[in-house]
Amino acid sequence: MNVNTEFFNIIRNRSLTAMSCFWLNADYVKCVHASGEHFSGYNAVIQSWQLAFNWEQGVDFQVRDVRARVLTDMAWVTMKTFVDMDSGPFNMTNIFEFHHGRWYLVHHHSSVMLLADADMEHQIVHG
Structure with missing residues (x-):
């Protein structure tokens, strides 16, 4: 699904403007980042991406085993x-709704990724 590829290109480019246009502007949209933090509503979701883009360094990632149901x-x-x-x-799940001739993201959920360290576990925050 090309719209899903676009989502990852926006993350790679760290474009808040593109991310703002990519999400449906609605109170019911939700985003769960790999940090485990949950955001509800358009404004909160976009602010979460602003923080992620400002805080995180560029991420080189690969997406595999993509399954879509349309x-x-x-x-x-x-x-x-x-x-x-x-x-x-x-693992990630993206849910899209079709409005006014195009697809908009309405829900993004990323599992929390934990890495075992000799002393403790560290969370990696992406997406």
Whole structure:
């Protein structure tokens, strides 16, 4: 699904303007980042991406095992995202709605990725 590829290109380019246009401007949109933080409503979701783009360094990741289901006005995509092939994937789900001739993201959910360290576990925050 090309719209899902566009989502990852926006993240790679760290474009808040593009991300703002990509999400449906609605109170019911939701975003769960890999940090485990949950954001509801358009303004909160976009602010979360602003923080992510400002805080995170550029991320080189690979998306694999992409599965899409498309209905008339709704679609969902599941995938595995690898930041480091040795640490394994974290899972993502994106849900889109079709409005006014185009697809908009309405829900993004990323699993929390934990890496074991000799002393403690560290969370990696992406997406």
